[in-house]
Amino acid sequence: MDFELSEEQKTWKKIVHDYAEKELRPKAREVDEKEEFNWEAVRKGGPVGLLGLNIPEEYGGSNVDSISNSIAMEELGWGCGSTALAFTAHNGLGTAPIAIFGSEELKKKWLPLVATGMNKLGSLALTEPGAGSDIQGGVLTRAVRDGDEWVINGSKMWNTNASIAEYIITLVRTDPKGGSKSLSMILVPTDAKGLTIHPAEKKMGLRGSPTHAVTYEDVRVPMGYLIGPEGRGLQQTLATLDAGRISIGAISVGLARGAMEAAISYAKERKAFNQSIADFQAIQFKIANMDVEIELARTYIYKASWLKDQGRPYSKEAAIAKLYATEMAERVIYDAIQIHGGFGYSREYHVERMYRDARLMTIGEGTSEINRLVISRQVLAG
Numbered sequence: 001m002d003f004e005l006s007e008e009q010k011t012w013k014k015i016v017h018d019y020a021e022k023e024l025r026p027k028a029r030e031v032d033e034k035e036e037f038n039w040e041a042v043r044k045g046g047p048v049g050l051l052g053l054n055i056p057e058e059y060g061g062s063n064v065d066s067i068s069n070s071i072a073m074e075e076l077g078w079g080c081g082s083t084a085l086a087f088t089a090h091n092g093l094g095t096a097p098i099a100i101f102g103s104e105e106l107k108k109k110w111l112p113l114v115a116t117g118m119n120k121l122g123s124l125a126l127t128e129p130g131a132g133s134d135i136q137g138g139v140l141t142r143a144v145r146d147g148d149e150w151v152i153n154g155s156k157m158w159n160t161n162a163s164i165a166e167y168i169i170t171l172v173r174t175d176p177k178g179g180s181k182s183l184s185m186i187l188v189p190t191d192a193k194g195l196t197i198h199p200a201e202k203k204m205g206l207r208g209s210p211t212h213a214v215t216y217e218d219v220r221v222p223m224g225y226l227i228g229p230e231g232r233g234l235q236q237t238l239a240t241l242d243a244g245r246i247s248i249g250a251i252s253v254g255l256a257r258g259a260m261e262a263a264i265s266y267a268k269e270r271k272a273f274n275q276s277i278a279d280f281q282a283i284q285f286k287i288a289n290m291d292v293e294i295e296l297a298r299t300y301i302y303k304a305s306w307l308k309d310q311g312r313p314y315s316k317e318a319a320i321a322k323l324y325a326t327e328m329a330e331r332v333i334y335d336a337i338q339i340h341g342g343f344g345y346s347r348e349y350h351v352e353r354m355y356r357d358a359r360l361m362t363i364g365e366g367t368s369e370i371n372r373l374v375i376s377r378q379v380l381a382g
């Protein structure tokens with residue numbers, strides 16, 4: 001067993017940290033306040049390799065290992081939750097399904113386009129107004145064959161990046177009879193006729209990450225835009241979400257770490273009863289708990305990532321990593337606000353935004369309840 005990052009991974013951590021410190025952190029509050037996407041930073045992320053984390057080098061990507069992906073997500077989450085979410089929605093959801101399951105033609109046409117930062121990003125639409133956790137039973141968006149095209153009709157909900165994407169990978173029902181082989185993934189360019197991307201949702205947090213409802217009215221795409229074999233959409237989705245869960249966990253670790261750092265510097269400066277509040281044991285214990293929880297979450301995220309890198313099963317470990325890290329981030333940021341006292345409740349202080357940003361993490365890419373289901377099923381099956 002080796003808990004040491006490789007030299008390459010340490011260098012990568014520094015590169016992404018420096019990028020996050022320079023490009024994300026300084027604008028994190030502004031993008032939240034103005035509900036603006038930080039395009040400038042994301043464009044600069046292209047040459048760093050942050051837009052091609054899951055894209056093989058032959059298609060212009062950096063194709064990093066899963067531990068390096070987790071390292072990057074933690075640093076991005078530390079820098080800005082909103083922009084980190086856009087990065088993970090692009091890499092893990094918007095490009096990985098093409099890189100893993102797509103045809104050579106799709107890879108050549110779309111992956112180099114979205115890896116550079118010169119163009120728009122990728123996105124994935126699974127969720128619908130009536131279906132989130134229950135994708136297998138609930139997805140109503142239909143695709144039917146017509147000659148050499150698919151014709152798509154339906155509605156999607158909560159699509160991260162839709163308005164800043166070149167395409168939306170869309171989970172559709174291709175077999176109306178239902179069952180585990182009735183869903184498929186189809187790439188839909190965002191300029192397709194009949195596709196409407198609705199105005200950005202007004203959200204509690206992650207306000208610098210655009211999220212949209214999308215409707216499809218007789219949208220036509222070529223037959224070759226099917227990703228993977230017809231009827232494999234559910235299995236492809238579950239595999240995509242396994243990896244995505246590790247990334248959401250890693251972003252949560254980054255958010256928690258940022259909040260802990262803010263709490264420590266505040267605690268050292270703030271005086272009460274003629275002493276620094278960092279001298280009170282009650283504050284010291286909160287900080288100890290934060291450190292324990294962040295260390296444990298990160299270590300487990302690395303374990304799940306390592307299993308993925310070894311090509312071994314990791315669904316349960318990804319669910320544990322996400323469940324623990326996302327709920328941990330809420331606890332840590334809650335305490336970080338507590339340490340800030342009244343100022344922690346003010347928009348002037350970063351911890352307030354971090355708290356709102358972290359709230360999504362126990363919901364997206366599998367709620368805490370669904371992750372507990374994934375874990376308990378495997379535990380009970382022995």
Ligand SMILES: Cc1cc2nc3c(=O)[nH]c(=O)nc-3n(C[C@H](O)[C@H](O)[C@H](O)COP(=O)(O)OP(=O)(O)OC[C@H]3O[C@@H](n4cnc5c(N)ncnc54)[C@H](O)[C@@H]3O)c2cc1C
Pocket residue numbers: 089093123124125126127130131132133134157158159160161203206211360363364365366367368369370373
């Ligand atoms: C900011 C944001 C960004 C998002 N980005 C994307 C995106 O890019 N692409 C995309 O496809 N989706 C995206 N989503 C959607 C997200 O993945 C879903 O919201 C999530 O999967 C939950 O689905 P739901 O909202 O329909 O809740 P539901 O599935 O309706 O669940 C409601 C509640 O019931 C619980 N529940 C449901 N089933 C069970 C069960 N069997 N046992 C116990 N409890 C259960 C849930 O845990 C939850 O507490 C995003 C959501 C948000 C808020």
